[in-house]
Amino acid sequence: MLNLHKNHLSLVIILLSFIVTVAHVVALNFYLYWTFWWFDLSVHFLGGLWVALTSLWIYLFIHSEKELGRRKTFFIVFTAIIVVGGLWEAFEYFAGISPGDNFIIDTATDVLMDLLGASAGLLYFNRTHN
Numbered sequence: 315m316l317n318l319h320k321n322h323l324s325l326v327i328i329l330l331s332f333i334v335t336v337a338h339v340v341a342l343n344f345y346l347y348w349t350f351w352w353f354d355l356s357v358h359f360l361g362g363l364w365v366a367l368t369s370l371w372i373y374l375f376i377h378s379e380k381e382l383g384r385r386k387t388f389f390i391v392f393t394a395i396i397v398v399g400g401l402w403e404a405f406e407y408f409a410g411i412s413p414g415d416n417f418i419i420d421t422a423t424d425v426l427m428d429l430l431g432a433s434a435g436l437l438y439f440n441r442t443h444n
Contacts, residue, residue, distance in 0.1 A: 322442070323371050330364040354420075355427045361402075362395055362431025363438075369394035370439050384440060391436050399428040 337357050340346065346353045373382070373390050382390075403421050406412040412420050 323367060323374075323439075326438075327364065327367050327371055330360060330367065334360050334364055355423060358424045358427035359431040359434075362399070362428035362433075363435040364431075365395050365398045365428070366391045366432040366435025367439060370435075370443075382443070387436060387439060391432050391439075395428050395432040399425050402428075 334357060337353075337360070341353055341357065347357075369390050370382075370387060373379075403412070403424060406424075407417065407421075
């Protein structure tokens with residue numbers, strides 16, 4: 315059963331990777347991040363969902379546990395989203411992508427959307443895995 319779940323999870327992760335990548339490339343080429351204020355938030359939500367599911371998939375792949383427990387899944391997802399989201403925000407800052415005058419607000423809303431996407435991933439995983 316665990317193997318079937320890993321395969322299903324792999325497909326969802328691949329689909330999310332494709333969607334996030336296409337959305338990001340299109341947004342950069344057509345200035346959608348700067349044209350539609352909500353586009354960046356949507357991509358951050360999907361990115362948080364992807365990070366959550368990918369971090370759990372990696373953990374399952376390495377450890378092959380059948381039951382993770384809700385505390386452990388929360389810890390894995392929360393740690394992954396803080397690390398990846400924090401690194402992404404640092405990249406945006408040092409690359410000069412974040413708006414200088416609204417940096418704190420932009421970063422806070424990006425991290426919030428990362429966390430909401432990760433929460434959706436956590437709910438999805440708990441409903442389909444446990």
